Amino acid sequence: MAAPMSESWSWFLALAFGVSLLKCLLINTYHSTDFEVHRNWLAVTHSLPVSQWYLEETSEWTLDYPPLFAWFEYGLSHIAKYFDKEMLVVQHLNYASPATVLFQRLSVIFADVVFIYAVKECCKCVKCSRGSKDLLGKPSFVLAGLLLWNFGLLIVDHIHFQYNGFLFGILLLSVARHFQGRHLEGALLFALLLNLKHIYLYISPAYGIYLLRSYCFTKDSPDGSFNWRSLSLFRLATLGVIVCSVFALSFGPFILLGQLPQVLSRLFPFKRGLCHAYWAPNFWALYNMADKALSILGVKLKLFDVDRLPKASMTGGLVQEFQHSVLPSVSPLATLICTLISVLPAVFRVWFRPSGARGFLQCVIICALGSFMFGWHVHEKAVLMAILPLSLMAVERKEDAGIFLILATTGHFSLFPLLFTAPELPIKILLMMLFSLYSFTSLKMLFRHEGSLITIPEAVYLTENTRKQKSQ
Amino acid sequence: MENWTLVSLSVLLGLTARWTVSLNSYSGTSKPPMFGDYEAQRHWQEVTYNLPVHQWYFNTTDNNLSYWGLDYPPLTAFHSLLCAHIAQLINPEWVELHKSQGYESPAHKLFMRATVIIADILIYIPAVVLYCLYLTDGSTRRKASTLLCILLYPGLILIDHGHFQYNSVSLGLAIWGVLGLGLGWDVLGSLAFTLALNYKQMELYHSLPFFCYLLGKCAKKGLTNKGLILLVKISVTVVVTFAVCWLPFLTDPQQSLQVLRRLFPVGRGLFEDKVANTWCSLNVLVKIRAQLSPEAQLYLSLAATLLAVVPSSIKLLMNPTFWQFKLALVNSSLAFFLFSFQVHEKSILLAAIPVCLLINELPLMSIWFLLATTFSMLPLLLKDGLLLPYAVTSLAFLFVSTYLLSALDRATVDGLRIAPYVRLYRTCFPRINIPLIVKWKFAFLLLAMAGLSFTSAALDPPANLPDLFPVLVSQCAHFQFLGCLVYFNVVQLMESPGVGDHKKIK
Known part of the structure; x- marks a missing residue:
């Protein structure tokens, strides 16, 4: 807080290292069945040939992420064997020795390095015109705090147990690359991300339309509408080659094995309910x-x-x-149609009134929220897909900051049932207070010359939420 | 950011660290027949709840003193009684006489952990917050940084919320005492300190500085008029507080004597286990316990302790400023820890808390000492299965405090407050750069502590030397404590009046 060097990035490393230590303190907290899910995947990918990965069903937690994630687990398993070989046996259901817990938790913490790097890139994209000379009042500092210390990620990844930090890292990095004008890298990262976890398909409309409109069309007509003659086939082809090669790398082996239908049925289990x-x-x-x-x-x-x-x-x-x-x-098709209708206006806007990377980011957020609202079998965790990108906009515009505060508070509050064990209750309350206090005061300070961030009814709504959370 | 936000964020971080550590195992988890300090505290709840006051400290058929008999002063017993009443409301099995012995369950653990953190929130944390806001120098941001560093001190967190004890109650009360004296409310300060003394008799380590500071202050005001009134007020407060705390035991001299015998078990020998004090370290060379009679050991330790505390006490008596008082607290408690009779490894917390209060003024040396204190308890923490929280909280404390207090940048001759000493030194060795040497020593000893921590945790000791690692740890810690004792004495004794701290008596 009393950082002497405001120009350098030492404060960023301090924030990142600090939160990593906090994550280490959470190693011995409760973990959900997702812990066993990932342990099983470690075992499956380690001890079985590729052809068996999507067929194996000893455990009820079969592999249902895309192939690149399976390869990620395969890579991890080669480190895991130095911790405890027993966790790599498929038959050892619900195996959770201390070494296994340590390894799995540390793997999440270390995978978050990707997230930290992505946050740093995002912070560079933020306009620093606003804000004081004071370090704590800089938009990039506020953004780093909002992302690195995000309450949702902390409890979902480091208590409940999942690898979202690493995946969101790739997403944010890809967004940052678009901001920096490095569109091909952005597209490559997003293609990788889709092959790590297919839930990000929900925001692919934003990516597809944006890349097509703002990257493949090199020039607009004078009146702002698009100009068919400026379509750069070369760019389109490069983009296609990048995306297709990633998919080929990921799904190719399974297509050759003739297992594509099997893999897809694992990835899209519509049997799970609305x-x-x-x-x-x-x-x-x-x-x-x-x-x-x-x-x-x-x-x-x-x-x-x-x-x-x-x-x-x-x-x-x-x-x-x-x-x-x-x-x-409600059928899955109906939810798909509802989702598409809900995101259509945003997608249209990106196509007809492109406004650069910022417009694209808005569209990403709307796609994430639309699919959260109307998607099939949505998890409460999916709200993070909207909260994290929205953090980027919150530090730049007062209106977005107000929306962010409401969405983050309610969205994080909705994550509370995820942790239901009594010993974890104080942790989630403390972390929630920590994050809410930080986000409210830092954003308020950022926009202190522009009036209040949220209206009185909104404030009442949020306090009502907090009151309920206390009485829980 | 607004000031209260920074303070709240620091407190919330401190609380989060406490609660996450408390999810780990406690001392004696599932280790019958004796278990550990967790069972001791639970047993005291059982005893105080079920037996009449007059049996608490006596060996009776219902109260087997050899099984974690009560050996802390009455306030601890009352605190146990209060907790027992709450426990009884939740689940009577937790405090049932005899039957509850060795009781362990997740719900009970949650309850016990909650009692510790509530005591922390009620006593220790407010004291530290007020101390940082009112008695440290610098901007609010600096004060909030100091607060965060003190709240993250790993030793206290690990012992209270990991190993399981209520040190934050007595230490918190002692800080309330320091706060009272620092703000000029001497009567309230002495009240708080007397309560601390009645919670844990180990607070006696701090009593000399309190005594000397108050006496010196009275003397300065003139023992014939104003000073005398103050002295009388303070004495009356202390006596009345003592009397109230001991009320149930004053009815019969036998009762009071028995409590005193329980509090000061002189028969238990010069030291126990591997504690990083002088006697245990000397034991490697000379087997003192075998060569001297128990009485001689008692007198030896008494003489050594007195010798070590007298200089700082006299200096404080002559020059009773708040800065001198804080330094004397460190010097006295550290001297007691190093030289007195029957010291436990956890007693180092008594020296650590006064050093915490100096962390804003002397960052580098304080951080160093505080890390060494945590390190000195490593064998205990390993036994409790607290290796991971030990490593993480120590690392976090080192990192947060050196970063926030810019400890390395401030390690200059003035920053270390050794200017008079350096002037003396320069006459003999003109070219020596003491701050640089200090920094190198800091780095070297940090590496040594990290290395020893790693080897103790990872390697098995050779078969013929089963205690090799605990002995090495205690020797290494003892060496650093001695160095710190010398350093803090130099800072205190060489301070010329008027320099140093600007907070004079109000």
Whole structure:
């Protein structure tokens, strides 16, 4: 805080190193079944030939990430054997020796180096015109704090257990590359990201349209509309070669093995149902609620027969399909159409009124939010896909800062059920307070000459949330 | 950023570190028949809850003193009683007489951990916050940095929230005492310190500086008028506080005597285990315990301790400023730790907390000493399975404090406050650059401590020398403590009046 050298990046390393140590302190906290999921993948990729990776089903947690992630696990497994060889045996279900825990936790912490590097690149992209000479008032400092110390990432990756930091690192790096005008690198990174975790398909419309419109078309007409003659086939071809070669590298072996349908069925398990075991706070949660309310009301008013209604238990904590009682049941196709409709305006804007990398970033955020709202089987964690990129915009514009505060507070609050064990309760409250206090005060300071960030009703809404969280 | 935000962020970080450490194992986890300090504290809850006050310190059929008998002063017992009442509301099994012995469950662990952090939040943390806000120099940002460094001191976190004890209560009360004296509220300060003394008798390590400072101050005001009134006020406060704390045991002289016997077990020998003090270190060369009678050992340690504390006490008595007082606290507690009778490795915390209070003025030496204190408890922490939190919190403290307090940049002759000493030194060796030597020593000893920590954790000792690593750790720590004792004495004794700290008596 009392950094003597505000010009250098020592403060950045301090923030990054500090949060890494905090992550190390979280090693012995509770971890969810995702821990076993990743241990199983380590074992599968290590001890079986590639042809078996997507067929193996000893554990119920079969490999359901794209091939590049499997290769990532394969790489990790070669370090894992120096910690504890037993974790690499497929039959050792729920194996969690101290060395295994240490290794898996450290692998997440070290993979976050990608994230740290990406945050540094993002900080360089931020306009530093605003803000004081004081280090704590610089947009880049605020941004680094918001991203590196993000509450959601801390609890999802380092307590619950997942590798999101590393993946979001690639996403942010790709965004930063677009800001820096290095579009091909950005595209390559995004193609890699898609082959690491396919959930990022949700934001691919933004990428596709943006690259096509702003990279492949080299010149606009004078009136701002696009000019067919400026389409650079060379650029289009380069882009195509890059993307296709990444996909070929990733899926090629499985196509040769004739396993493509098998791999795809693993990646897109529509059997899992509309909502996750814990409902993400999205449109379908409201839809389910309405269905439940209508069915109760209908039974009360004797409009339906109780016995003829399908038994709908939606919050049993089980991952499964279910039927709605009154309202029409929702098919995956319907959610896809809803999602597409919700992101269409943003995509149109990128196509017809391109406004550079910033417009693209806005579109990424809207795609992430649209798919969160209307997607099939959305996890509550997916809200991070909107919160993290939004941090970049929050430090540049007052309006975005206000939206960020609301989205981050509610989104992070919705992550609370992820950690339900009593010993972790104080940690999540403390970390949430830490992050909220930091984000509110630092953004307020950044825009202190431009009035308040959130309106009074919004403030009431947020305090109400906090109050509920306390009483939980 | 606004000031209160920085302070809140520091406190929140300190609390997060505490709670994450508390998720680890505690001393004696699943190790019957004796378990560890966690069971001791639980057992005291059981004893105080179920037995009448007059049996607490006596060996009876219901109170087996050889199984973690109560050996702390009455306030600790009352604190246990309070916790026991809460425990009883949650789950009566936790404090059931006899049957609850060795009770362990995740819910109980959560309860015990919560009692420690609540005591921290109520006593220790507010004291540190107020100390940093009102009694340290510099900008608010600097104050917040100091606060964060003190709250992240790994030794106290690891012992209280890892190993399991309530040191933050007595140490927090002692800081309240320092705060009172620093702000000029001498009566309140002595009240807080008396409470600390009645919570843990080890607070006696700090009593000489408190005594000398207050007496010196009274003398300076004139023992015939104003000073006398102050002296009377302070004495009355101390006596009344003591009387209130000991009220249940004052009915019968036998009771008070028994409590005193429990508090000062002189029969237990000069030292136990591998503690980084002089007697244990000398033991490698001379087997003192075999050669001297217990009485002789007692007198030897008494004489050595007195010899070590007298210079700093006299200086404080003659020159009772707050700066002198803080230095004397370090010198006295460190001297007691190094030379007195029956010292435990955890008692180094008593020296560490006064050093924490100096971290803003003497960053490099304080950080060094504080890391050495944590390192000296390594064998204990390894036994408790706290290697990971030990490594992480030590690293975090080293990094955060050197970065935030720019410790290395401030390690100059003036920054180290050794100007008079250097002037003396220069007459003999004109070309020596003492700050540079200090920095090199710092780096070298950090490496040595890291290396020893690593070897103790990773390697098995040779079969004929099973205690090799604990002995090496204690020797290495002892060597650094002696060096620090000399350094802090030099700073205190060589300070000419008027230089140094500007906070005079109000």
